[in-house]
Every structure is written in structure tokens, then in C-alpha cells.
Amino acid sequence: MAEETELLEELTQGDYKYGFVTNIEEDSLPPGLNEDVVRLISLKKNEPEWLLQWRLKAFRHWLQMEKPHWQNVTFPEINYQDIIYYSAPKQKVQLNSLDEVDPELLKTFEKLGIPINEQKMLTGVAVDVVFDSISVATTFKEKLNEMGVIFCSMSEAVKNHPDLIKKYLGSVVPFTDNYFAALNSAVFSDGSFVFIPKGVRCPMELSTYFRINAQNSGQFERTLIVAEDDSYVSYLEGCTAPKRDENQLHAAVVELVTLDNAEIKYSTVQNWYPGDKDGKGGIYNFVTKRGNCLGNNSKISWTQVETGSAITWKYPSVVLKGDNSVGEFYSVAVTNNYQQADTGTKMIHVGKNTSSRIVSKGISAGFSQNTYRGQVKVNKRATGARNFSQCDSLLMGDKCGAHTFPYIEVDNPTAQVAHEATTSKIGADQLFYCNQRGISTESAVALIVNGYCKEVLNHLPMEFAVEAQKLLAISLEGSVG
Amino acid sequence: MLEIRNIEAGIEGKQILKGINLAIKAGEVHAIMGPNGSGKSTLASVLAGREEYQVSGGEVSFNGKDLLEMSPEDRAREGVFLAFQYPVEIPGVSTTNFMRTSINEIRKYRGLPDLDSSTFLKLMKEKMAYVEIDQKLLSRSLNEGFSGGEKKRNEIFQMAMLEPKLAILDETDSGLDIDALRIVANGVNRLKNSENAFLIITHYQRLLDYIVPDFVHVLYNGKIVKSGGKELALELEEKGYDWIKNLEPANA
Numbered sequence: 001m002a003e004e005t006e007l008l009e010e011l012t013q014g015d016y017k018y019g020f021v022t023n024i025e026e027d028s029l030p031p032g033l034n035e036d037v038v039r040l041i042s043l044k045k046n047e048p049e050w051l052l053q054w055r056l057k058a059f060r061h062w063l064q065m066e067k068p069h070w071q072n073v074t075f076p077e078i079n080y081q082d083i084i085y086y087s088a089p090k091q092k093v094q095l096n097s098l099d100e101v102d103p104e105l106l107k108t109f110e111k112l113g114i115p116i117n118e119q120k121m122l123t124g125v126a127v128d129v130v131f132d133s134i135s136v137a138t139t140f141k142e143k144l145n146e147m148g149v150i151f152c153s154m155s156e157a158v159k160n161h162p163d164l165i166k167k168y169l170g171s172v173v174p175f176t177d178n179y180f181a182a183l184n185s186a187v188f189s190d191g192s193f194v195f196i197p198k199g200v201r202c203p204m205e206l207s208t209y210f211r212i213n214a215q216n217s218g219q220f221e222r223t224l225i226v227a228e229d230d231s232y233v234s235y236l237e238g239c240t241a242p243k244r245d246e247n248q249l250h251a252a253v254v255e256l257v258t259l260d261n262a263e264i265k266y267s268t269v270q271n272w273y274p275g276d277k278d279g280k281g282g283i284y285n286f287v288t289k290r291g292n293c294l295g296n297n298s299k300i301s302w303t304q305v306e307t308g309s310a311i312t313w314k315y316p317s318v319v320l321k322g323d324n325s326v327g328e329f330y331s332v333a334v335t336n337n338y339q340q341a342d343t344g345t346k347m348i349h350v351g352k353n354t355s356s357r358i359v360s361k362g363i364s365a366g367f368s369q370n371t372y373r374g375q376v377k378v379n380k381r382a383t384g385a386r387n388f389s390q391c392d393s394l395l396m397g398d399k400c401g402a403h404t405f406p407y408i409e410v411d412n413p414t415a416q417v418a419h420e421a422t423t424s425k426i427g428a429d430q431l432f433y434c435n436q437r438g439i440s441t442e443s444a445v446a447l448i449v450n451g452y453c454k455e456v457l458n459h460l461p462m463e464f465a466v467e468a469q470k471l472l473a474i475s476l477e478g479s480v481g
Numbered sequence: 482m483l484e485i486r487n488i489e490a491g492i493e494g495k496q497i498l499k500g501i502n503l504a505i506k507a508g509e510v511h512a513i514m515g516p517n518g519s520g521k522s523t524l525a526s527v528l529a530g531r532e533e534y535q536v537s538g539g540e541v542s543f544n545g546k547d548l549l550e551m552s553p554e555d556r557a558r559e560g561v562f563l564a565f566q567y568p569v570e571i572p573g574v575s576t577t578n579f580m581r582t583s584i585n586e587i588r589k590y591r592g593l594p595d596l597d598s599s600t601f602l603k604l605m606k607e608k609m610a611y612v613e614i615d616q617k618l619l620s621r622s623l624n625e626g627f628s629g630g631e632k633k634r635n636e637i638f639q640m641a642m643l644e645p646k647l648a649i650l651d652e653t654d655s656g657l658d659i660d661a662l663r664i665v666a667n668g669v670n671r672l673k674n675s676e677n678a679f680l681i682i683t684h685y686q687r688l689l690d691y692i693v694p695d696f697v698h699v700l701y702n703g704k705i706v707k708s709g710g711k712e713l714a715l716e717l718e719e720k721g722y723d724w725i726k727n728l729e730p731a732n733a
Contacts, residue, residue: 432529432531432532433565433569433571434571434579435557436529436530436553436554436557437557437643438558438590439554439586440554440586441554443582447571447579448574450573451573451574451622452572454573454574455573
């Protein structure tokens with residue numbers, strides 16, 4: 001009898017298990033974290049000794065750290081020993097083209113609506129696909145190679161460009177920075193590396209699709225982008241994940257460096273599984289993103305559209321070291337059902353005549369909590385610093401919450417800092433006006449929300465903006481009416 | 482086209498319309514006049530399907546269909562247009578974008594494909610001329626920061642774009658100077674044909690100098706107390722609204 005029940009459970013669960021999870025053989029470590037695991041990750045990736053030592057230092061530091069509790073989010077305590085820290089799709093040989101990619105993998109991409117081949121041909125976007133922890137396909141390499149642009153996985157970069165990695169890895173976000181940055185530094189699996197040499201304007205948008213696939217395997221991505229003097233690059237990060245019933249931790253680190261007159265534009269559309277209507281499941285997205293405007297007249301611009309994850313905790317920031325450098329942050333954060341987001345930015349003014357601009361648009365629906373947390377800091381020597389912040393909240397329904405925590409710290413009397421904030425609701429009169437023009441309530445909400453977010457969406461590359469608009473509509477489906 | 486039979490309606494438990502009867506045929510222009518609080522705007526809201534208003538009795542048929550059964554968007558898709566007394570602001574959404582969404586949703590309802598960009602732009606250019614509206618205004622956020630006149634012109638522009646069967650103008654003349662009034666009226670007159678009908682709700686007679694109604698109805702205390710031709714409007718202008726207060730409801 002007991003056997004029968006077990007069998008029944010296995011059969012019914014099996015149905016779910018293979019319904020949406022890609023069935024690829026995985027080369028995984030058992031769950032748990034200790035020094036041996038860190039050593040094993042490094043070994044599996046054939047890393048040089050210095051990197052192993054760096055990981056170990058980060059790990060030992062992490063052990064000493066307290067879990068952060070200051071965010072305006074609540075979730076059950078994470079058991080870090082239950083997480084698998086390394087899993088890679090099994091591959092016998094290094095791949096040169098998509099034809100060699102496991103067809104199961106390609107099927108998953110199809111399900112997600114990411115036809116890589118079409119992406120390549122239609123959009124002219126070079127796509128570096130990160131599947132779980134290992135990059136399996138990198139495209140447009142030749143063309144970028146000609147210009148001296150490096151766009152590859154972090155593992156490849158460690159192998160082929162060790163000097164650059166040694167110089168810049170952890171230079172913006174040291175492992176001592178915070179709990180999750182330390183954890184990431186110890187166990188990071190893979191990620192992307194971009195290097196734009198002096199004077200080069202990268203001719204195409206560089207794009208990476210992240211996917212979390214292996215059950216229980218947290219994803220610890222590491223992205224590093226370096227733009228040398230007088231260079232420019234636009235980088236797109238887009239995320240999707242299949243439906244999951246248990247929470248998955250994602251703790252990425254993104255570091256950007258611009259030298260004199262360089263510019264990096266970093267755009268994100270994040271749509272990870274937010275959990276179901278009752279708040280069950282979903283991704284924990286605890287990310288550290290920071291840019292360092294090292295050079296004079298350099299610029300770093302973050303644009304993000306956040307619709308996914310059960311919990312989002314991230315503050316893409318810019319340290320404005322170079323004189324006349326510019327930092328920008330454009331953000332749309334949508335929370336629905338039981339999602340929680342605590343997101344914003346930090347603008348640290350160090351150099352002279354530095355300026356920063358923050359435009360944050362929060363949308364809360366259902367029972368969700370949406371927090372903007374931002375810091376503008378003007379150092380003593382940052383003469384002539386300017387900041388403008390605009391933080392708007394849009395509420396849908398009366399069960400959700402919007403919170404704004406702007407921290408402003410000014411140590412230089414010449415600074416000009418301006419902060420504006422608004423809170424609004426989608427009005428019944430707005431919906432009726434749309435209805436009276438034949439527009440359904442669902443479309444009306446999408447229209448009004450897109451209008452509200454327009455200033456941010458305008459900063460996304462065209463094809464990304466269209467995707468983001470659709471995403472906003474999908475995320476808010478059924479939240480009014 | 483439109484048949485209103487003994488409609489009773491109110492808001493927040495307060496009865497405002499107390500049995501309205503009105504029949505409008507294609508090609509006709511009807512004006513509804515009356516003092517403040519007589520129920521003019523309530524009638525417009527009930528016809529358009531504003532949710533806050535409850536209909537407690539009577540029926541409305543529109544081209545043979547039960548209008549009150551339909552959602553506001555379906556009424557619009559069937560060809561009912563309301564020019565709002567207070568047009569609503571939608572930040573970040575241009576009139577152009579708004580109209581495009583509107584036209585395509587209406588077309589979808591009628592089983593037609595989306596209008597392609599060039600046809601849409603051509604249509605816009607054509608209709609812009611009706612109300613002497615500027616392209617720049619149409620690219621701005623809908624009604625945000627518009628002057629009173631611009632808002633009303635924009636309503637008539639939208640009406641021209643959608644070519645409704647029945648257009649209800651709710652106090653479109655309020656707050657307009659004489660030039661804007663003339664432009665708005667010209668727009669309406671150009672749109673008028675034997676296939677469509679207009680229901681013009683107004684407090685003053687002056688709009689009717691430009692848009693000549695076939696019928697004028699006087700609404701008072703939730704009932705139509707007098708109906709007549711265009712000369713009734715002039716009579717009201719001359720005598721004011723006081724004398725109608727003693728009239729018995731007209732039998733429609």
C-alpha cells in the first residue's frame with residue numbers, strides 16, 4: 001500500500017517535473033557549502049591559483065559576515081547548505097556553433113520564445129547564452145574580434161585574458177562589500193566579460209540571456225565590463241526562468257568600469273518567476289550592481305525594467321570618480337500579488353562637476369510591497385556636483401504598498417541636489433475614458449502604465465523597449481477590475 | 482437609432498432621472514437643455530455606461546440592441562461616442578497613441594485587421610483639419626496641460642477619427658471662447674450626415690447658433706418637460722429657465 005502511494009506520487013510529480021524542466025544530464029555538486037566546495041568549483045573550471053585564493057578569501061570573509069536585515073522585505077531564512085553551488089550541462093567538447101548544442105537545450109529556448117538563430121539574423125545582436133552556469137554558445141565573435149572587442153564568458157576570460165581579470169575583478173565591488181557579494185565571489189559560476197578597447201564604439205548591442213534551470217542550483221553570475229578611453233558599449237541583460245515551486249537564490253555581481261570619455265549603457269529586463277498568486281515559489285534576486293566612472297567625462301547609465309522575482313533586492317549604483325562624469329539610473333519596478341521589491345540606486349559624487357540623474361517608477365499591485373531606496377552622496381571635494389531625483393509610485397488597488405527612502409548626504413556646499421516624489425493611482429475616470437473609446441480595461445491599464453513608464457522605457461534600446469512594454473502588460477494582467 | 486424608454490437612474494442612492502423618453506433617428510441632431518442639476522450629464526453618463534450610475538428602470542435600445550446590457554467599451558465599439566465635459570488626463574500617452582489603440586480595438590471588435598501606420602497617419606491628417614488642431618498637440622500627453630479649448634477640440638478630433646453613429650456632446654461649449662466654439666461647431670457640422678446622429682447637451686443656447694438642432698428638449702428635475710424645434714432654444718435664451726419649472730412633463 002505504501003509502495004503504491006509512493007509510486008503514485010512519483011508518477012504525478014514526474015509529470016510536473018518534466019513538464020517544463022529541461023531534461024539534460026547535469027554535472028552537479030551535492031548541496032552544501034564549505035572550503036572544499038569552493039576548491040572543487042575552481043578545480044572544475046581549471047582556474048589559476050590566484051583566483052582560487054581570491055575565492056577562498058571571499059569565502060572566509062563571508063563566514064564572518066552577518067546576514068543583512070535592513071531591507072524592507074521579509075522571507076524565510078535561507079539555508080545556504082541546501083543550495084547546489086555548481087551545476088553545468090554535461091558536454092564532451094567545446095562547441096563552435098549552435099548545431100552542436102544539445103537539442104534539448106534548444107527546445108527550452110524555443111519554449112521561452114528565444115529563438116537564438118532568429119535573434120542572430122534579425123536583430124544583429126550578439127548573444128552570449130548562459131545556460132545554468134556555463135556558456136554554451138557565443139556568437140558574432142569574429143566581427144567583434146576584428147575591432148578588438150572582447151565579449152566572452154567569464155571562464156574564458158580567466159583563461160585567455162588573465163591580466164585584465166586580475167586587474168578589474170572585484171575592483172568595483174570588493175568581496176568585502178556585502179553578504180551576497182562575498183558569497184558570489186566565493187562561488188561564482190560563470191558570467192560575461194566585455195572589454196572595449198580605446199577609441200572603439202561597439203557597433204552592436206551586446207546581449208546575454210540568463211536562464212536558471214537546474215533545480216536547487218542558485219545562480220551566481222559575475223559580469224565585468226571595462227570600457228577604455230573614448231569607447232562606448234550598450235549591454236543588454238534579459239532574464240527568464242521556468243516555473244518553479246521552491247525559492248531559488250540568485251546573487252549576481254555586475255561591475256562596470258569606464259575610463260576617460262568612455263560610456264557604458266547597461267539595460268536590464270528582468271522577468272524571473274515571481275511565485276504564484278498566493279506568493280508561493282519564485283526567485284530571490286539579490287544582486288550587487290555597481291559602476292565606477294574612473295575616467296574624466298565618462299558616463300554610466302543603468303536602465304532597468306524589473307517585473308519578476310519573488311523578492312528583488314538591488315541598487316545599481318555609480319561611483320563618480322572622474323571629473324565631469326555622469327551617472328544615470330532609470331528604473332521601472334513592478335510588483336504584483338505577493339512580490340516584494342526593495343530597489344533603487346546609489347550615486348556617489350567624488351569628482352568635480354559630476355552629475356547624476358535618477359528616475360524611478362514603481363508600480364505596485366495585488367498584495368505586493370514596492371520600496372525605492374536611494375542614496376545620493378556628495379563628497380567634500382566634489383565641487384559643483386548636481387543631482388536630480390524623481391521617484392514616482394503608482395498604486396493599483398488598496399492592498400499593496402509603496403515606500404520611498406531617499407537618503408541624501410551632502411558634504412560640499414556647492415552641490416545642487418533636487419528630489420521630487422509623487423504617488424498616484426490609476427483612476428476610475430481614466431479607465432472609463434479609455435473604455436468610452438472602445439479600449440478594454442486590460443488594454444487601458446497597459447496603456448496608462450506604459451505612459452507612466454515612458455521616460456524610462458525611452459532609454460531602452462528599441463527592440464528591448466517593445467519587449468518591456470509587453471512584459472509590463474503581462475505582469476499586471478488581472479490586477480484591475 | 483436610439484430609443485430611450487422611461488429611463489430612471491441615479492447615483493449613490495439618489496434618483497436623478499425620473500423617466501426619460503427620447504427617440505433619435507439617423508441624420509438627426511437633438512439638443513438637450515436645462516438648468517444645472519436637471520440631469521443632463523447623468524443622461525450622458527448613463528448612455529455611455531459610467532459605472533457609478535445605477536439604472537433602476539426603463540430601457541435603451543441602440544440599433545435594435547439592448548444598450549444597457551453592454552459594457553462601456555462595447556457601446557463605444559457599437560458606435561456610441563461621448564465627448565467629455567471634463568476630458569481626462571493620461572500622462573505619457575499621446576493622443577496619437579491613444580487614438581491608434583482605440584481605432585484598432587474597435588476594428589478588432591468589428592472583425593477588421595489593424596490599421597497600418599500610413600493609413601492611420603493619412604486619416605489623422607485629414608481629421609486634424611476638421612478642428613484646426615496641431616500635430617504637436619497630438620504628440621503631447623493626452624489632455625495634460627491642455628487649455629480648456631484644446632481639450633474640447635481634442636474631443637471633437639477624436640470623434641472625427643472614430644466616426645461614431647451616435648455622438649453625445651456633454652457641455653462641449655462650456656469654457657470655450659467664441660473662436661473655439663466656432664471651430665468645434667464647424668467640426669461637428671462637417672461630420673454630420675444622414676447616417677449618424679448627435680445628442681448635444683448644453684446649458685446655453687449659443688452653441689446652437691452654430692450647430693442647428695432638429696429637436697430641442699428641455700430637461701428639468703429628471704424629466705423632459707418640453708420638446709420642440711430649434712426655436713425653443715431661442716425662447717429659453719430669452720426667458721431663462723424659470724418658466725419651465727411650472728410645466729408638466731411632456732408626453733413622449
